[in-house]
Amino acid sequence: MTSLLATVAIPDLLVFLLGALLCLVGAVSILTVKNPVHAALSLVMTLFGIAVLFIELQADFLAAVQIIVYAGAIVVLFLFVIMFLGVDREEDLAVEPIVGQRPLAAVLITALMASIVALGLVGHFEVGPATQTGMLHGGAGNVADLGRSVFTTYLFAFEATAGLLIIAVVGAVVLARRNNPDDHVAESQVEELA
């Protein structure tokens, strides 16, 4: 088994590194920046990096969806909520509920990343990079392939996703409706009783 790096062409490698860098820098800055708006924008960077990686894998359609849905719609919603609630509210991160958790987290994350990199270098991949397994149907018909697999191999998963989304919506509605005035009346009544 040859090393994974040896089988990748230099341009591919460069694009991959760029995409990975975008993802990681974005992810780290989500955690480090103080301003929530900046954090949301960093998320865009991560999502964009993922889109680059999709393109590198010749999944053009997914790359487009990634940008339109996530970077476009979802982050915009995030920003909307952040603006709605007020930008100035800053979380006080100086308090450390468990002593030493941050240094410990840093150590553990470093160890985790190191082990993932090590796994990538030495592990056996059944599905490797594109150059190893060949292009998906010759690199064309992304949407058709996706549609095909959604209606054949992953039919049940696709339908189950529909169920999952319904539940998520129901859940959101149930939680959002929690504060209707009737409940407050009921609650105060109970308080009187108790």
Place this chain on the structure above:
Amino acid sequence: MNHLALPTVSYAALAPILFLLLGGVALMVLSALSRRPLAAGTVTGYSVLIGFGALISALAEYGHVNGAGPSSTVASAIAVDGFSAAIAVTVSVVVILASLLSHGYLRRMQIDAPAYHVLALTSASGAIIMAAANDLVVLFLGLEILSIALYVLAALNRRSAKSEEAALKYFILGGFSSAIFLFGIAFTYGATGSTNLQVITRTLGEGVAAKPGLLLAGLGLLLVGFFFKVAAVPFHLWTPDVYEGAPTPVTGFMAAAAKVGGFAALLRVLLTAMPQLSTNWTPVVYSVAVATLIGGAVLMVVQRDAKRMLAYSSINHAGFLLVGIVAATSAGISADLFYLFTYSVTALATFGIVTMLAGPRDDDAGIDRLSGLARRHPAIGAAMAILLLAQAGVPFTTGFIAKFSVIEAVVGHGSIPLAIIAMASAAVAVFAYLRLVATLYRTEDIATVDLGYDDSLTDGPAAFAIGLSVVVTIFFGIFPAALLDFGRTAVAHLLP
């Protein structure tokens, strides 16, 4: 592009899932369309009927599999086998009992009944999907359907701040564990080239993985995700808080459904997709089982809150179920099936009684509230005592047979130290249960305490469900042969 060949779908096999999922969706639509709020009784009745529909279709599937043997459907995404049918039976029973147990509570707490039932029904369908999933992606979706509904259910009690806290805690930690699980699926896919369980096991059988680092990382991450879901030590930290904070009937439902779904999927993944890796996962499951058995039992003893105590009790039970997985034989799987069914019934009814004692806010389940219960309400006290003794594993209850068959399986497999540890943990746990039973029968100064729960003790549907559970617990404790055979036949028809 040529004609698209849609996979064949065996609707009969999917019937339990469809009943629950579509039943939930239909209830949602009905309650949204009706002019006035649906009556609580109607909704409960509807939910019970849906549960019965699922139960009957699950039994039919079981019968069908017994004749025709195991197969898979929808492009090999769903396993049609005795195991999934047996789990579907268990989950349907859980749905029926949980609906009955929640009826009075929802009314007392003025919780929107359709919302609860929609979420409970869909959540239950997630548990069945997990058990029947023949593909890691489907399994993950089942897990999410189960979990997301549970996160919301946990937040339903508006009168207690603990409920919201529990939901948030469950949501954040659950989301985190789902991410880890998904990461595990990705790694497994990377190492084997498929998410389909049969393809995975075939690939592993061919011995392709010369450098299995990636595969093992995937396995490890999957295990962590599962351990979180089934509340195994050391991934249990959310359990006591969530069990304590969630509305009590939801806690019961959670204890039963989430455990059934989680263990069913864990059993299927480890024993049908990755039996070749058993030398790798057995030590992990073994040590987690030991930690879970001991941790659950020991921490149970020091609790002062009934719901927290039962949370640790459920952790201890998870340890026993893990013991069955260590056995990794068909005896182990069928023992776990028996355990899951009987534990679900017992745990639901136990939480049902705690629900009756919940008080107007359901934010205090201190053990004092149970003090002298049996003196004031002999029938409820006796039912609680029987259920606790069953959980403790006293002979002539299902709890004993369940623990016994798990230990029998693991001794048959040769892990004698684990069997001894399991029994020792049972000893500690039994002590905690017995202490609680003794509290029920306290005579000292109970007359002076007014706990304000007397009206909730005349909750008809809940009392019926509890009575039924007690009968099941004792009947199958004395005559377990039929149920054991049911489990064995189910395992004999497990999709390889």
Place this chain on the structure above:
Amino acid sequence: MHTFPYLVVLLCIPLFGAGLVGLVGLRAPQAARVLALAATALELVFAVALLVAFKTHVGTFQFESTHTWMAPLGISFSLGVDGISLFLVLLTALIVPIVILGTSVGEKATGYLAWLLLLQGASVASFVSLDLMLFFFAFELTLVPSYFLIVKYGHERRAYAATKFFVMTFLGSAFLLVGILVLAFQHQNQTGVLTFSLAALQHTTLSSGLAVWLSLAFLVAFGVKAPIFPLHTWSPTTYREAPEGGSMVLSAILAKLGTYGILRFNLTLFPHASKTLAPLVLTLAAIGVLYGAITASGQHDMKRLIAYSSLAQVGFIILGTFSFSPQGLTGAVTMMVNHGIITAAFFMLIGWIAQRRGSFDTAVLKGLQGPVPVLAGVFTVTMLASIGLPGLNGFVGEFLVLIGTFTTHRWWAVVATTGVVVAAMYLLWNYQQVFHGKADAETETMHDLTTKERLTIAPLLALIVLLGVYPKFMLDRIEPSVHRELAGITAAAPATAIQTHHVTFTSPVGGAR
């Protein structure tokens, strides 16, 4: 089966009785008491009928009945009684009604009565089951009522005592269950049949190493229950803190489950391993005899004193069991029954004293002989029986055990005999402290035994005398079974030869004989 199903009836009466008493007691506590007495009386009638129907001079199991039960797990409902278990069943049937008559726990006694009946049912089931899992069921089931009897009706430190008792015995059972399972799987590997039947498992071929381990697992479980030194630490606390009725049942019946288990299961299932382990067990038993006797002499609390004296007596029973001689085994069985009778009488008398004078402490109790002569008289007889005075029942078992042990393991017998002397010393000394001397004002006002109390203790007293004067009645029924048991142990000739050699080798004392 055309014979009357005595054993099933003996199981059902207390179990259903317990349920009925529990239900009736909710409404009418007084009726519950009558009902409990009626149930135990009926039980005693059937137990006596069993004794009458029992064929003397037959060593095998009688009244056997086997039914399929939990077939998928290999468990069957298999009962039978032989000379060894017969008298233990009778003892159980006798002690419980006496406990109900002779002790009281105040107004709300329904739970107490129901738990006692449940305990009786579970104990009888343990004594007559011929299926190891059925035995285990019943053996475990005894724990629940015992726990509640102690924790609900006991003295000041009852919670601590109940916990200690419960955790220790349950941990012991953990080893027992695993041991049973390993044995059953060995049997399944050899024959292909999963069964827990004693008769079948008896013929399992075991490597000597495994047999020793299994034998140890069983020994730990039974040793805790009996109790054998050093597993006895729960017993003084528990006997002290339990209500008097609880102490009676625990020491007279439950402790016998341990000694019976060793005799029935260890010796039958692992004959060779038992012989290998004999030096160890005999040593522990001898230590138990001495340690129990010496510690008893230092006790100020009468209940603790009897607890330690029980430890010494159990030491004798174990000594007889592991002597592998017919006299030793017969003595052990006889002693189980006699010790049950004597210790029950002791605890009841102590309970009555405490009821009148409010203390178990020998420093408080002084000069009782004057105010309560009848009680003192009964106590004297019981004490003399416990010391082993010829003509009273305590003598028979102790004597047979010592003879039996002497013929096979001389030096252990010699050590144990010194225990007899110490026992005589501390019991007499205790008697002197409590009953002689000058009574204080409060003691002077004590009233003697009432007629009801006299009638309650009378059967025990009668048996102490009768079984001492005419032990043949018991021995005739016990001996055939003991011979069968010993024949089974010596049956496997080649292995026995090796084992005998082994014993000689490891114990220079035995070799000197």
